[in-house]
Amino acid sequence: MEIKDLIKNLEEFVTEERKNLFASNIKNRTRYLTVVLEDIFQPHNASAVLRTCDCFGVQDVHIIENQNEYDVNPDVALGSQKWLNLYKYNQKENNTKDAISKLKKSGYRIIATTPHTNDVELEVFNLNKGKAAILLGTELRGLSQEALELADEYLKIPMFGFTESFNISVSAAMILHFLTYKLRNSESINWRLSQQEQDEIRLEWLKTSIKDSENILKQLIEK
């Protein structure tokens, strides 16, 4: 049975409203931007980033766990993790390197968010140059030396006051809000998911929404 048919069959088990929500949300999902969290200490910060990714349609979040195992804080994430693809990197000796090299192989520019001599201001960051993975580091130390060295570009949020820092969830929100707004208004960037990707994710969303989806799918496939 093809994925389109699986979707069609499973859709009979959800409300019309939910079906429409899936259809409208999937059109706004993107992998043109992705977020990479490196060793986030405070689960509520990471969970708030997941919420932001969901709100702005950023489908994939990569979680590097060199020292800090990240558990989703259900109060803060508000279930957003159910609608995202989370990729964890915690099996290697150097998970930062592992994550970045996989992302580079998938065609991502690696963008470290940090003050740096060569940084670019968020508002003039060039999205036309290709898919971008936004790296966010720990609350205390920022990104690791490894991440900084492996990054292709550096991004900063211009600030004009005395307190020159934002916490991670606030930084992520400003960056993702601004860049996804630019994406949505771009006429030249093909930022939407392919039909195949949309179908795969919609199938996952349906499975998440339907209690006994695994059994239903099994029966469908056997038929």
Add this chain to the structure above:
Amino acid sequence: MEIKDLIKNLEEFVTEERKNLFASNIKNRTRYLTVVLEDIFQPHNASAVLRTCDCFGVQDVHIIENQNEYDVNPDVALGSQKWLNLYKYNQKENNTKDAISKLKKSGYRIIATTPHTNDVELEVFNLNKGKAAILLGTELRGLSQEALELADEYLKIPMFGFTESFNISVSAAMILHFLTYKLRNSESINWRLSQQEQDEIRLEWLKTSIKDSENILKQLIEK
């Protein structure tokens, strides 16, 4: 003694670096936008908003305390409250009305941040129409009915996902980042402080920075 002379005299007590920081920060301060916090329960949220205001040069923050007394959380505010003008409204029976009516008298459009039938999306909000006071409500209930009724306009951040909400510090950051970016790039809006305002604030900043400033000023004035 004139304010300019007081500044000049006090500047002798701070480092060159600090003097330059004041000079550059004051140029980026604005009262064209102001923030109004109504009954914020969680001090760390309010404190994060103060940090954001400082970072983007929003000088005035109005704090309405109908039910929740707001104390600055020093860990989160990182001292930003020292560089801002905070106005508290907690003496009246209805402090929301008091604050809004004062802001209207000072020429502010009252902008409620909330989903509303007549809301405008952040990205197309018209800054040219005049000074704007951005109202942010509680984490639990949003803005009060009173605030909603007294507001002139309604602003929302467009969202495209399943979790249709941001916490207050995240919302404030996205709004202030976007609007101050637009202000700084506007050729027609006169958003900077007047010379008189700049002098008054720089004098306050100096007083904050110098330990024995009151005594020093007293001696100067007596001379």
